[in-house]
Amino acid sequence: MREDYISWDDYFMGVAKLSALRSKDQNTQVGACIVNPDKRIVGIGYNGLPVGCNDRDFPWERKGDFLDTKYPYVVHAEPNAILNSTTSLKDCRIYVTLFPCNECTKLIIQSGIREIIYMEDKYNGSKENVAAKRMLDSAKVKYRELHRIDVYLKSELSK
């Protein structure tokens, strides 16, 4: 029997990472994968424009006049994964490649998700990040970092 098979955590984070590759955002690609207590994937998503909004008709910039940036238009990976799901998310886990912002955190908590597993926390310490963690701690939604998947994928790809 093979012993170096990947863990469930790495498998679901791998699905989140793969989803992120669909993102048109030139700076930050985010993927999310929601898993139920039976280890079934019940929703996946990535950051992108709302359905019907043409990717080439909207800005993808980070700076400039607010209306000329991506920020008012992009739907984050986490709400896309929540909206793509077809079942109750009670007691589910969400694997997300970037720590959720405060707005996504509200939706995650309200949907019944009980744990967040993330790869990167690049906005750690920002006001939004502090607010997100305050809500998660208060609502007793767990969160933990997972980063070995990158090491694993790199070693697999170099074979």
Ligand SMILES: Nc1ccn([C@H]2C[C@H](O)[C@@H](COP(=O)(O)O)O2)c(=O)n1
């Ligand atoms: N947890 C998150 C955080 C951010 N996003 C999206 C929203 C934007 O497309 C991009 C962040 O832009 P940046 O200012 O880092 O270039 O990532 C998300 O989907 N989920």
Ligand SMILES: [Zn+2]
């Ligand atoms: Zn967000």
